[in-house]
Amino acid sequence: MSEMFRDKVEIDLMVNGESVEACVPAGQHVVDFLRQELSLTGAHASCEHGVCGACTIRVDGEAVRGCLMLAAQLDGADVWTVEGLSDSDAIRDLQDAFLDRNALQCGFCTPGMLVSAEELLSKGGVPDRADIRAHMSGNYCRCTGYEAIVDAIETVARQRAEKSKS
Amino acid sequence: MTIKFGNPDRPNSYIGKTVPRPNAGRLVEGRGRYVDDIVLPRMVHVAFVRSPYAHANITSIQTDDAKAVKGVLRVFTGADLAAVCTPWVAVLAHLKGLKSPPEHPMAIDRACWVGEPVVAVVATSRAAAEDGAELVEVDYDPLPVVADMMSALDKDTPVLHADLGDNLAFQRVNEEGDIEGAFADAHKVVSAQFSTARHTGVTLEPRSILVDWNRAENQMTAYHATQAPHMMQSVLAKHLDLPESRVRVICGDVGGSYGIKVHVYPDEVATAAIAKIMGRPIKFIADRLESFTTDIHARDHKISAKIAVDKDGKILGFDVDDWTAIGAYSVYPRTSAIEGNQVINLCGGPYDFADYRAKTTVVFQNKTPTCQYRAVGHPIAVAITEGLVDMAAAELGMDPVEIRRRNMYADDAYPVTSPAKMRFEGLSHHQSMDKLVSLMDYDALRADQAAAREKGIHRGIGIAAFIELTNPSPFMYGIGGARISAQDGCTVRMDPDGSIVAMSGVTEQGQGTEAMLSQIVAESVGVFPSKVRVITGDTQVTPYGGGTWASRGAGIGGEAALRAGRALRDSILEVAAAILQADQSSLDIRDGEVVDSDTGAARMPLEELGRIVYFRGDTLPEGLPRELVQTRHYITSDYPFAFTNGVQASYVEVDIDTGEVTLLKHWCVEDCGRIINPQLVDEQIRGGIVQGLGAALFEEIHYDADGQLLNGSMADYLVPMAAEMPDMIIGHVETPTKESALGAKGAGEAGTAGAPAAVMNAINDALRPMGAQVTDMPFTPDRILRALGTIDD
Numbered sequence: 034m035s036e037m038f039r040d041k042v043e044i045d046l047m048v049n050g051e052s053v054e055a056c057v058p059a060g061q062h063v064v065d066f067l068r069q070e071l072s073l074t075g076a077h078a079s080c081e082h083g084v085c086g087a088c089t090i091r092v093d094g095e096a097v098r099g100c101l102m103l104a105a106q107l108d109g110a111d112v113w114t115v116e117g118l119s120d121s122d123a124i125r126d127l128q129d130a131f132l133d134r135n136a137l138q139c140g141f142c143t144p145g146m147l148v149s150a151e152e153l154l155s156k157g158g159v160p161d162r163a164d165i166r167a168h169m170s171g172n173y174c175r176c177t178g179y180e181a182i183v184d185a186i187e188t189v190a191r192q193r194a195e196k197s198k199s
Numbered sequence: 200m201t202i203k204f205g206n207p208d209r210p211n212s213y214i215g216k217t218v219p220r221p222n223a224g225r226l227v228e229g230r231g232r233y234v235d236d237i238v239l240p241r242m243v244h245v246a247f248v249r250s251p252y253a254h255a256n257i258t259s260i261q262t263d264d265a266k267a268v269k270g271v272l273r274v275f276t277g278a279d280l281a282a283v284c285t286p287w288v289a290v291l292a293h294l295k296g297l298k299s300p301p302e303h304p305m306a307i308d309r310a311c312w313v314g315e316p317v318v319a320v321v322a323t324s325r326a327a328a329e330d331g332a333e334l335v336e337v338d339y340d341p342l343p344v345v346a347d348m349m350s351a352l353d354k355d356t357p358v359l360h361a362d363l364g365d366n367l368a369f370q371r372v373n374e375e376g377d378i379e380g381a382f383a384d385a386h387k388v389v390s391a392q393f394s395t396a397r398h399t400g401v402t403l404e405p406r407s408i409l410v411d412w413n414r415a416e417n418q419m420t421a422y423h424a425t426q427a428p429h430m431m432q433s434v435l436a437k438h439l440d441l442p443e444s445r446v447r448v449i450c451g452d453v454g455g456s457y458g459i460k461v462h463v464y465p466d467e468v469a470t471a472a473i474a475k476i477m478g479r480p481i482k483f484i485a486d487r488l489e490s491f492t493t494d495i496h497a498r499d500h501k502i503s504a505k506i507a508v509d510k511d512g513k514i515l516g517f518d519v520d521d522w523t524a525i526g527a528y529s530v531y532p533r534t535s536a537i538e539g540n541q542v543i544n545l546c547g548g549p550y551d552f553a554d555y556r557a558k559t560t561v562v563f564q565n566k567t568p569t570c571q572y573r574a575v576g577h578p579i580a581v582a583i584t585e586g587l588v589d590m591a592a593a594e595l596g597m598d599p600v601e602i603r604r605r606n607m608y609a610d611d612a613y614p615v616t617s618p619a620k621m622r623f624e625g626l627s628h629h630q631s632m633d634k635l636v637s638l639m640d641y642d643a644l645r646a647d648q649a650a651a652r653e654k655g656i657h658r659g660i661g662i663a664a665f666i667e668l669t670n671p672s673p674f675m676y677g678i679g680g681a682r683i684s685a686q687d688g689c690t691v692r693m694d695p696d697g698s699i700v701a702m703s704g705v706t707e708q709g710q711g712t713e714a715m716l717s718q719i720v721a722e723s724v725g726v727f728p729s730k731v732r733v734i735t736g737d738t739q740v741t742p743y744g745g746g747t748w749a750s751r752g753a754g755i756g757g758e759a760a761l762r763a764g765r766a767l768r769d770s771i772l773e774v775a776a777a778i779l780q781a782d783q784s785s786l787d788i789r790d791g792e793v794v795d796s797d798t799g800a801a802r803m804p805l806e807e808l809g810r811i812v813y814f815r816g817d818t819l820p821e822g823l824p825r826e827l828v829q830t831r832h833y834i835t836s837d838y839p840f841a842f843t844n845g846v847q848a849s850y851v852e853v854d855i856d857t858g859e860v861t862l863l864k865h866w867c868v869e870d871c872g873r874i875i876n877p878q879l880v881d882e883q884i885r886g887g888i889v890q891g892l893g894a895a896l897f898e899e900i901h902y903d904a905d906g907q908l909l910n911g912s913m914a915d916y917l918v919p920m921a922a923e924m925p926d927m928i929i930g931h932v933e934t935p936t937k938e939s940a941l942g943a944k945g946a947g948e949a950g951t952a953g954a955p956a957a958v959m960n961a962i963n964d965a966l967r968p969m970g971a972q973v974t975d976m977p978f979t980p981d982r983i984l985r986a987l988g989t990i991d992d
């Protein structure tokens with residue numbers, strides 16, 4: 034590693050609604066920062082080059098790969114991980130649907146799956162199954178075969194659409 | 200001991216129902232505890248320098264620059280670790296003739312595959328360890344490489360391990376009847392060449408281990424993403440010269456395994472050896488390139504095979520010549536001969552015929568070692584068998600369903616021993632086929648296919664029947680000398696508040712093991728599943744057992760839990776009878792209360808019984824047994840394996856201009872015996888199918904002629920993504936095994952076993968009018984266009 038990557042960068046950000054100040058190595062990825070410095074182990078490092086989606090988190094409202102972004106880029110950012118989304122009940126309906134449908138087995142992909150699914154659901158409407166499958170294709174699951182995940186997301190889309198009507 | 204499984208209104212009826220998984224709630228909130236989530240005081244990290252050559256002598260190792268990196272603490276060579284860790288030889292006595300050289304945790308003097316660990320760098324962070332690893336200078340003197348499978352035994356091919364004499368690891372012929380006669384007298388003989396690609400499991404959680412050696416306690420603790428904690432305890436103790444009792448293996452949440460995490464990996468043993476030397480916790484988490492180069496590979500087979508049929512489509516015989524190349528070493532302790540051995544045990548599995556010959560030839564080469572991965576050997580055997588059956592049907596002008604119906608063992612034929620000498624206790628091929636045909640509306644699908652064909656759209660239907668080996672007895676590994684338990688145990692206890700704790704030797708990697716155990720214990724004791732806490736994955740806590748592999752969790756671990764739960768129920772009722780001054784046989788436990796068994800009237804909640812036993816034992820009769828804890832172990836004994844069966848169907852569309860295959864729909868009907876949790880079984884089948892679909896269409900590890908692995912990333916090794924996968928219709932037939940009270944057989948591998956063959960047959964059904972056929976997996980657009988003659992360079 035180049036010496037430059039060891040340079041420390043000061044960042045000031047919000048993580049799960051709480052203020053965080055940190056001094057991070059310039060070469061540190063967001064997923065390592067969250068896991069190692071903040072003990073937020075919900076996002077998982079898996080492929081470490083942006084393919085599998087296990088490290089997906091929300092940064093400034095968008096689903097982002099924690100392995101493709103540097104912690105040094107987080108200054109001023111608003112970051113949400115599965116821990117914060119759980120504590121705030123922001124995705125409780127989605128989590129319940131995953132549990133009801135057994136849309137997770139080993140659970141390693143699940144935190145990233147949930148963030149990606151929420152990104153799709155937050156656009157509103159009821160996406161068809163092909164759209165759900167296309168949107169979720171940046172998140173690998175090796176256990177479920179995906180059908181249960183598609184079912185759970187479709188169910189929540191319907192529930193939310195029903196709710197917004199009434 | 201009888202449970203009226205047929206009566207859904209029976210008390211405490213949780214077996215057979217979908218109940219919530221006790222551990223899923225934390226996983227969905229990101230509160231799982233995988234090995235990489237664990238941080239221990241004084242913990243440090245190890246990174247490995249790995250061989251960039253497929254075969255080379257190691258002439259020198261310079262570590263000074265690495266040691267100078269800030270954060271680097273120690274650097275170890277293979278020789279350093281050999282001083283504290285003995286090598287292993289992965290052979291089993293019952294696999295006659297299997298040979299493999301001694302293997303060390305890190306290469307000494309010679310590296311035999313790209314990715315073999317050569318030097319270990321320990322540092323205060325993984326990043327610093329990797330920085331150090333980059334500065335280790337290893338000089339290699341490259342040696343001739345054995346990369347090709349089929350020429351590995353040729354006279355002019357170099358011998359990889361000189362002490363072994365040749366590159367043959369194992370060879371076996373499984374023969375029955377008069378194969379020459381069967382083929383000489385046949386109405387038709389159909390021959391084909393098949394190949395299945397080299398795969399790896401791609402668990403999303405990479406291999407992970409954290410080992411602590413506490414000198415003061417003389418205790419090693421390994422936090423390990425593994426399927427077999429007790430096996431690992433035995434292995435670490437043996438090779439690090441520790442008493443087995445001083446090694447504790449803890450297996451918490453595991454991020455996918457599929458067989459990948461049931462083997463002994465050199466870098467993981469190296470991590471334990473380093474912990475023993477340094478006396479502090481050492482963590483090793485494989486990165487993704489390490490996963491591709493060092494997780495076991497599997498399924499690299501080339502097969503020539505033929506089938507003989509009479510004019511009515513009756514199968515007369517199969518003749519199979521299977522080859523596989525297993526890399527540089529047989530993998531410890533399960534060995535790398537099992538997959539080939541399974542292929543020659545499983546070909547022709549569903550069918551009633553007389554004459555059989557199957558030979559497997561297992562060779563060494565300079566590649567990553569192969570070993571058991573989900574559905575070991577089954578996808579290969581099913582592709583050979585079902586591919587040939589479809590080709591024979593086409594030759595005879597017979598419908599693929601019809602030819603299978605004419606040959607499958609009758610549902611009342613059991614018990615039966617197959618020509619491959621597999622013993623079947625009870626299978627349901629015809630019922631399963633009937634159900635499949637009905638679920639998929641076979642005739643309507645054929646009509647749709649014909650209508651599409653008229654519009655120039657090429658669709659195909661593929662059927663694949665299969666058998667699956669589950670619930671293994673010691674005949675799988677134990678008789679060969681491996682310390683791999685085929686029995687499993689469960690301890691069930693009642694605590695003062697009336698809640699139940701169940702500790703089991705089988706483990707959870709996401710299949711739903713803990714849910715399955717909770718509902719069996721809930722039903723057998725008589726409490727709500729929410730009152731049962733399940734503990735798995737700790738060799739210091741749970742009864743001794745084999746863990747989770749070969750689809751044994753429900754069939755073996757579940758039966759032990761059932762027996763332990765029933766025994767605890769009896770213990771509770773004995774105490775209750777004394778307290779209530781009632782006849783024990785007139786009492787039952789329902790929904791956590793002692794009740795009159797005839798009327799269901801409440802007599803005493805379990806928490807009251809717990810209060811009396813634990814805090815007012817003085818009020819109970821002296822001498823009354825008051826152990827509210829029971830342990831039972833279970834092992835199968837009547838059959839070496841409990842076979843299951845099933846049949847899959849695939850409907851595909853092939854674009855003959857681009858060679859692209861679209862999976863339209865997939866069906867599977869399977870018979871795993873008693874279904875404990877319908878949802879979990881269905882999702883095991885679906886997940887397994889998709890791993891099989893990956894095999895059919897995408898997955899292939901590529902090497903060049905120098906033994907360099909070419910596609911070591913998730914961007915280059917393709918696994919199924921959501922967009923390409925079909926919806927799957929799952930159906931069941933239930934033929935419980937008579938060996939156990941529970942009657943459960945395994946369900947974890949059926950999907951993977953049959954899916955590749957179903958897709959192959961569907962593609963060939965679509966291509967047949969064009970005179971094209973594919974048999975080399977995966978069926979990429981390139982291979983399909985070559986089969987069509989569109990490209991021929």
